[in-house]
Structures are given as C-alpha cells and as structure tokens.
Amino acid sequence: MSENRETCRGEARIFAVMDMDFAACRRAFLTRDPRFDGRIFAGVKTTGIYCRPICPARTPKAENMTFFPTAAAAQEAGFRPCLRCRPESSPDLGAWRGTSNTVSRALALIEAGAMDAGDVEALADRLGVGDRQLRRLFKQHLGASPVAVAQTRRVLLAKQLIHETQLPMSEVALASGFGSVRRFNETFQQLFGRPPGVLRRSQAPEASAAAGGITVRLPYRAPYDWDGIIGFLSARAIPGVEAVEPRRYARTLAVDGARGVVVVTPGAGDYLVAEIRFPRVQALPAVIARVRRVFDLAADPALIGAHLSQDPALAPLVAARPGLRAPGAWDGFELAVRAILGQQITVTAARSLAAKLVDAYGERIEDPAALALGLSCVFPTPDRLVGQDIAALGMPRARGAALEALARTVADDPTIFTPRADLESAIAALSALPGVGEWTAQYIALRELREPDAFPHADIALMRALTDDEGRRPTAQELLARSQAWRPWRAYAAQHLWAADAVQPQQIKRTKTDAKRAA
Template sequence: MSENRETFAAGVPIFPTMDMDFEACRRAFLTRDPRFDGRIFGAVRTTGIYCRPICPARTPKAQNMTFYPTAAACQEAGYRPCLRCRPEASPDLGAWRGTSNTVSRALALIEGGALDNGDVDGLAGRLGVGERQLRRLFKQHLGASPVAVAQTRRVLLAKQLIQETRLPMGEVALASGFGSVRRFNETFQQLFGRPPGALRRSRQEEASAAAGGITVKLPYKPPYDWAAIIGFLAARAIPGVETVTPKRYARTLAIDGDVGVVTVSPGAGHFLVAEIRFPRVQALPAAIARIRRVFDLTADPGLIGAHLSQDPALAPLVAARPGLRAPGAWDGFELAVRAILGQQITVTAARGLAAKLTEAYGQRIDEPFAASLGLTRAFPAPERMVGQDIAALGMPKARGAALEALARTVAADPAIFTPRADLDSAIAALKALPGVGEWTAQYIALRELREPDAFPQADIGLLRAMEDEAGRRPTPAELLTRAAAWRPWRAYAAQHLWAADADQLTLAKRTKTDAPHSKQDRQAA
C-alpha cells in the first residue's frame, strides 16, 4: 500500500492515507492480518457480502474480490455485512486512518448525531467548507458519502444491539437512530434479505448484564493501557458524579435533558464493556459516542507510536506505554469548568472545588442503581449556574465570576464546544470564552474537540518533562518549535510527556521520603 499525504498550510504532513493496492489488501486477507482490521474491508461480488481481514471464512478467489477503505463504502456499493466476522465489531479507525482534518472532524460530528436531525449542507457549514467539497473529501478518503457513513453507523449499531441484547425490535430501532420501525424493518430486509428478528433467532440470545441496562462491547485497536486511563479518571473523579475502581468506571451523565448512568469495564478481548441506563433508549447512540470519546477508542496506537518514536526523546516513552491514549471529555461545559477551576492549583484541589460546585448546583439523582454505585448527582447544567455567586464556594471572586459568565455563554449557545474548520479557529473561539486562555483552550481542544494536534506548550508538566541533562527547561516557544516534528499527533506526545513527568515526580517524592533526615541518619546510611 502506498501513502498519500495531505498537508497543513505550513507544509507539515498530516494523516497518512492508504491507497487500496489490490495485492497488498489481498495478502492481508490471505494471512488474516489483524493489523489491517478496521482499515480495509473485502467485498465479494458473487455473494454480495463484505468482510473484515480476520474473517474465519475461506478467502474468496481474487477475481471475485473488491476492497474498500470503510464499511460505509461497502454498503454504499450494495454489499451487506458478513454474519460471521461482524464488521460492526471491528475497531472504528475512520477518524484516524489518515484522511484529512476536515473529514476527521466531520466524522466526530456525525458520530455525535449531526446528521440525525440535520443535513450535509449544515454539517459542511459547521466545518467551514462547501457541501460539494465535503462530499468530494468523503468520496476521496472514505469511499462513501457523509449520509452513507451515518446510515452505516446506524445499521451496524442496530445489528450489534440485536445480537448482543434482548431489547425489543422497536426499541432497537429507536436506540440506533431509525426514525420509524417501518424504516428499520425495510432497511434490514433490503440489506440482509431477512427481517431484523431473524438475525437474533439465528443465534443464542445474549441477555443484558443487568435488568434495565443495555450492555454493549466497544472494540479498540490494541494495545490499550487501561491502567493509565483509569488512573487519569480516578485522580479527577468528582464524588457523587463518578466512582472509580481499578476495573470499573461509573458516572451519571446528562443527554438531551435526561440523566442516566454509564459504567465501563475492560473486556476479555480487545474491547471495553459498557452498560448504559437511560430513561429513553434514544440516548444510546450519544452515550456510546461519548464513551468512545472519553476512552479514546478510535485511536490507532501503532500508527501514532511509529510517528512519535522517530524522535529519540519520545521513543523510550512510547516503548514504555505503547497503548497510552489521550482521554476525552464527557461534556464540553463540564471540562471547561474543571479546567478553569484547575488554573494555578493542584488536581486534588480542583477536584474538591468541583465537588462543592456539584453539591451546590448539580441535579440530585434518586435512582436505586445509581445509589448502589455511590452516584447521587449530575454535574451542573450551565443554566443552573447562571446568576449564582459561585465564588462563595471558596475561590477567588474573579474565578467565580468567570465561571458564571461561562455558564451564561454556554446556556445561550450549547453548540459552542463542537469541532471547527481547523485547530486555529477552534482555539480562537475557545479563547473568546470567559476565563479561557491559551492553555485552557488547547486543553479543551485536546480533550473535548478531540483535536489530535492540540498542544498546550506552556504547560509546566510538559516543560518539566523536556528538561535536558543539565536540568534546563525549554521555554514554551522552544518546546513549540521542537513539537513541530510530532505533528499531527502532538496531543499524544503531550500525553506521553505528562505520564513521564508524573513518574519523575513520584520517584522524586519517594526518594525524598526515603532519604535520611538527620546528620546521624545520613552517617548511618
């Protein structure tokens, strides 16, 4: 497979894309190479089925095969998903395959439901491009139109729910985003040649992990550093909103006015297990999208790590943590509030302030399952903080005023934390928010907008991690220049540097604790 490259305006190469070289794709299928799972799909003209490279079925004859870069491209060409290898269970690497920044941002918006109640023209407008340009980019890089991508996600989610849960078919239709049960039935009859219920009857039913909850498996590309991401979340968990153990993360979550509970645990294979409980099943796609964002399930660690390892300073860090991810955020407003609270104080202190804020303004949750997990409140909605004297909770008046102004701004424009045309315009829009400077804007872009090239170059942890042997730290400008070679994965470089800095601080603390404290102790040592 050969590589194309789209570049930034400055000429810096970004996401490498794969041409569909027939022989290379054919070899991947013959060897059932898992490295290509989620990157290519093989369609068989004689059967009308498309498969993953790891499909256990006998590889078809070469003259009967065609290869596509996405499941959406296969379905737009008229093929239906294989019932053995289940393309809906493959790692979704669409946003990381190497396309373009515009396509990556569009995919994030589509996953968040941008085309459920909107059209392609509106999606293009949010990205700062024309509708024809967006369609051309999708065809060029994904082999399918934006609408086809959205429809494929809907169908594959429905198929997963049919085969992994006991939800009634009507609820599956609603949960996967179909406007009506009739449309749901027609789509499955057309695509699979059978009604949706036949897919469930063709195999043993799998009950949900707990009554009232929907349990789904969310695949990822290995390796995956679960310990690192659960440690990150545990250090920032707000009491009453989140509970974290080494093997489970749980929290309350608000979607479109409804408050539910999600729990996430590592699975027995290359997937996480999510249990989702909401009053309405229509919240399911949005909940899954947020889980995938927070746990960074669309990243390709091999691709990212290979690029960052070209820098001798980063190579040992990547080797030490090959599955490190960049944790996302559950909600843009929540993240912005946390970031402002954390300015110039420790993570622990910021967590304490967030707990006070939630206790004062968060919606109380009275639900037995939530209570059994220690979850009692939802993070405050912006409307509940408007007009409040937030500084009275124990923070500088300027910071409390900034939080109230931020809440007022977000309440007036809930879509303010959505991807923009490019990283620079996103940073500019975020810096216009009350209390948000360069560092906070870059941090929000990294975690909420999922900009893989966001980079808070003035962060003390990053500067400390890049100290030379003489103990000299680079200036923010020097670090930014050095980081140019890490593009378009500077956010992941930052994650590795933060992890290394945390290790050094822990080591220094242990050394200080273990060191002799008196003259007699030093002599004895």
C-alpha cells in the first residue's frame, strides 16, 4: 500500500512538472502532436523503451504507458531510447521552462562538461547551493538526478554520432564524453542489449562526415528566425575570425588549447547543420554546446512570445519575429573584450577595433579549409594580451589599460564567466571586473551566462525603441520598472527591441523617400 502511495505521489510530481495530466499526455501521442516534442516522453512498460510524441510506431494501450518530463527521467526509470523516433533528435527545452533558474544554470554547466571530471558536490558549489538541494531541485523540475542527466546527455550524443557520422566507435566514445571505450561499450550493452556497432549496422548514417571533420544536426523548436540571428552576428563579425553569408556562418574557435573551425547552416527541417573540424574529438561536446548556446537552440519561442505579447508595445514585435532568438557568445573573455571595445562607439567602430586586436595578437590558423573560408586567426586568449600596450591600436589609454587588466584577471581565474547562484550575484561579480559597468555586466550575463532575465536597462537603443507617438522615450529607470512585467524573459524582450530599433532608421528613410516621390 505504501509503495502504491509513493508511486502516485511520484506520478503527481511528474505531471506537475509537465503541466499536463495523463489524458493530455496520451492525447499528444495519439495525435503525434509536434508541439509537445521535447516536452514529454512516454515509457512503454511492455517493451522497456521510451519515445517522443511524434514516434511513428503504433501508440500503446493506455495501461502500458507512463510519461516523463525529460529523456533523463525516462532513462533513470529504466527505459531505453527508441530506435525509430530517436529521442536524441528532439529539441532540448529543459533549460528554458522558467521553473528553476538554478536547474537552468546547472544544465548549462552539465552541457559544457561540468560533470565529466567532477561530481554533484562540485557542481552544487559552483552554483552556490548544497548538493542535497540541487538533487531535490532536479527531481522536482526534471524528474531525474544530475548524474542521470549527465549520463543521458552522453548516451544520446553518442547515439547521434553513431547514426549521423562515420566516426570510429573509439572516437564516438571520446567525443561523447565517455572516459573510456570500455565504459562506452558497457553502457550501450546494458541500455540497448547490444554493442554500439550493431546500432550503426542496423541503420545507414543520415549524414556523411565532412572532409576532415564531422557534420551533426542540432534540432530546435520552430519557428526559427535565421535571418534575425545571422544579421546580428554579421553586424559584429570580426574579419579573419568570422565569415558570414546569408545562409552560412563560419568561425575559428579554441577549446582547451585545440583550435578548429565551425560552420553552421540552416537545415532542411527544424534543425541547424553544424560542420565541425577539430583535431581533438574530445572537444566535440564543448563545441556543440557552444553552437547551441550561440544560436539559442534551447529556446521555446511560443512560450516566451506568449508571455511578452501581453505587453501591447511588444506584441507587434513578437508577431513580426515569432522565432527571434537571443544570440549567445562563443567565449566569455572574447565577449567582454568586444563589449569594452564597444563602449561609447558604434558597432561598426567596435568591430574595426576588434579586427585590429586580432590582427596584432590573434593566433594564426593554417587549416586549408579555414583559409578557403576566409578564416585566418583565432581570437587572442587572455595570456596573449597580458602586458601589452593595447591602446596603441587606436583607442583611449584608459580603455586599453582596462582591457589589459581584464586579460590579467581572467588569466588568473578562467572560471569568471560561469553561471552563478543567481542573476544578482553574477552581475555583482562581473561588475567588479576592470572596465565592466552595469550595462556591460548585464550584456555579458545575457549572451555568455545565458541568463534569460538579464536586461541592460540603460541601453539607449532599448529606450529609443519604446519612443511613444509624441516622441517621448522612457528613462532608464522607467524602462527598468516597465520590464518587471516581462520577467523572466527580459533578455528576449531586449532582443525584440534591439531588432525593432535597427529597422527604424530604414523605415524612416523609406517614408521620407515615399513622401518626396508623392510630392
């Protein structure tokens, strides 16, 4: 009897996390509703597998189904991934439900590899909470422990690499974060009842390896405003480090001392295609995590848009760009340098200064594929800027000194740009950095720490975008007060306002031109 009561309580917690009851979950599977892909997973008691709502297999009887909010919860309960609907191909929305900022930050750290060499206690310390509290939050919001989440991410990435690439199994094991090939084989044998090689032989790879690298698909929740995000990145692209075209983004990247190239293009479906060339396959999880972060693939645009549309001023902006994302950053130090360079000057001028910085201190890359794309340098590391006269590149001496001091600080503590216990503590820590004020701290929190509620309320473009019909724009404090209604998605509100502000001059110019023609 007590066991039955505990089962009922567990199911009640799961349905509370999903905000759906059993009937609603089953209906999503009966109709194969793609809106719930990534939100719920079904475990089939008779087969021991778990599936996505869009699985093409016949929907099991109700009494044989149990539902989970995450793939990790299903896997921890003893179910294995379906080979037909492939749960590793579903959009990952766990970090963006707005239910627990601590869990969201923990998931970001796990995706970046925090659990590969550490444990739950170390992860909890980085987040400023106790390990028991972190385990409780994971159970409450994700239905699985941090260890299970990390293990599931490794398994699903490995499974994706098996299906989508021709990497040898030994490299798949290393690329997906397994400490050894033996552990990799044991995990797959235990989970699927067969060695990993059989999975590849049972299904032809969906994508061939890129020359000298690999190609993977990275799913997202539609719609996706590719033009919006590529426009944002293009305006800030540093020559030699980044090369941007309307349907392709390419850049150089350094991970743990290894240098490589990433090329991202829109896919034929609800996914982006990432072509990754790195000399060390162990860097692959970190590179994929960065691609997902920069292109904001974990966002749920319907959820965020519905919330922001409650403000009459934001509603038309959301309707105009329903798939707008908040672009992330490739590297915290690089973003901080860019932000400091851009203080009190235009985006174009800041880009020019960044190009001079890279040309003077960036590391050259000799990869022929990179050179063919117009990529020649990797953004300089903090060590390369320590002790340099950066102001000689053509900026105020105070700003050059601030950059050198920032480089020295980050070189001494590379963990500065990692998530904190909360947004307030993150802003306080960032504001203590040389050359970083409130605006810059909020901007770094928005793009590097991926804080969905970060909001640089003193930004002139945000205030300008909310100018009323009488020509009055809000003050910084008035904007801050108004933004309280947009929480916890103020970062996305800022992105909509920036996008609107960027097109206003063009609209004004077109209006004046039309008026002249009419006259």
